[in-house]
Amino acid sequence: MLIIGFDWASDKHDVCILCPDGSVLYKGEVEHSAKGFEKLQQKIASLEPREDEVHVALEQHDGALLAWLLASGYAVYGINPKSADRARDIFHPSGEKDDRRDARMIADLLRNNLSYYKPMHAQSDETLNLRALARLRVSLVQEKAALKQKIRGRLAEWCPDVSKLCSDLERVWQRELLHRWPLHEDLTKAEDKDMKAFLSSKRLRAETKEAIQCVRASRATHVPRGRKTALRMEMKFPLDKLDTIIDQIKQVDEELESAYKSHSNHAVFNTLPIKATTSLAMIAGAFGDRRCNPADWSQYASWWGVGPVTVSSGKKKLVKRRRGCDWQVHQALLDFSFSTVFNVSGCWASDYYKRKLEEGHSHNGILRALSSRWVKILWTIWHKGIAYNEMFHREQIMLAKTKIRKSG
Structure with missing residues (x-):
C-alpha cells in the first residue's frame, strides 16, 4: 500500500x-x-x-x-x-x-x-457535464451582476436621471438606448426622427415612452468636455460585454435544461413541487449518480452549509452555521427552499416557515433550517429512487408530533 x-x-x-x-x-x-x-x-x-x-x-x-x-x-x-x-x-x-x-x-x-x-x-460523464454547466451559469450570472453594477454606478455618478430611467438592464430597450445615447447630454441632443424611430421599433407602454421623453427634455448634468470621450467608452465596453454574457447565459440555459432532463436524477427530482431547472440541476449534479453506499444525508447538509454545527465544551454548548462550504450548492438549496415557501401553494414548507417566523426566527435562519430538512427528503428520494409524495411527508410530520406529545 x-x-x-x-x-x-x-x-x-x-x-x-x-x-x-x-x-x-x-x-x-x-x-x-x-x-x-x-x-x-x-x-x-x-x-x-x-x-x-x-x-x-x-x-x-x-x-x-x-x-x-x-x-x-x-x-x-x-x-x-x-x-x-x-x-x-x-x-x-x-x-x-x-x-x-x-x-x-x-x-x-x-x-x-x-x-x-x-x-x-x-462520476459519470452526464453528471460531470451537469455540474460543469450549473457552475458555469453561476459564474456568468455573477459576472453579469458585476457589469450591471458597474454601468449603474457610472450612470448614477454622471447621469442620475438616465440611471433612474434605465434601472433594469435586463430589458433590451434600456441597453439599446444606452448604446445609442450613453450620456444624458447625448439623449437631449437626439434628433426627433431618430427618437421616434427608436420608440416605434420597441413595444413599450405609453408611460415608458413618456418617461423617456421627460428625461430627454430635462436638463442634463454637466460633464466636463475632457471626460466625455472616456465616459462614453466606460459605458460602451461593459454594455457590449453585458450583451454577450446575456446571450451566453441563454445558451448555457438551453444546454443545462437538456443535460438535466437526460440525467438519471431527473425522473426523481421532477416529482418535486417546483420545476426550477437551474436550482434543481445544481442539486441533482451535487448528489451525482452513485447511489451505492452514499454518505448520510446529514453529511450532505453539512457539506452544503445548511446543517447545524454543534460546539460543546464544558458547560458551554452552542449551535452555529458552517460557512466553509460549497456555497454554490448552498445558494441553490436556499433558492429551492424559498420557492417551496412562496411559489408553491399547499406545500408543507410554507407552514413550517410561518410557524418558525411566529417563534421569532430570522428569515435567513428559517431558510437554512428548511434547506436542511429538504436535504433529508432529497437524499431519501435520490437514494431510494422514489417519487416525492407531499401527503406522505405531511403524515410523517403529524406522526412525529404525536410521538412528541405522548413522550411529553
Missing part, C-alpha cells in the same frame, strides 16, 4: 510517496502535463502495481490532476484546506511554509487518519 500527498500548483506539483509505516519512498516534482502524469504513473506502478492500494490526498477538488488521478483508479481523498492549515501548525509550529514539506504533511495527514476520510468517486 502507498500513501501519496500532493501539494498542488499551477505549473508543477510536489509529491511525496510514503509506506504505511511513514518511511519516504519518493519525493519529487510532477510537471502539470500529460507527460508529467504519465511519468508519475510509471513511478507509482513500479512501487505498487495494484491501483486500489494507492491512496492519494490533495487539497484540489477539480482540474486535470484530479481527473487523471480518478481515471487511474487510485483511491483519492480531498483534504479540506482548513484541515491542512491546522495540520501544518502541528508539523511546522514556527509557521514555515515549504511546498515539499507540505506534500509530506498532507501524506502523513492521510496516513494517520485514513479511516476518517472517505474516497472520492468518479
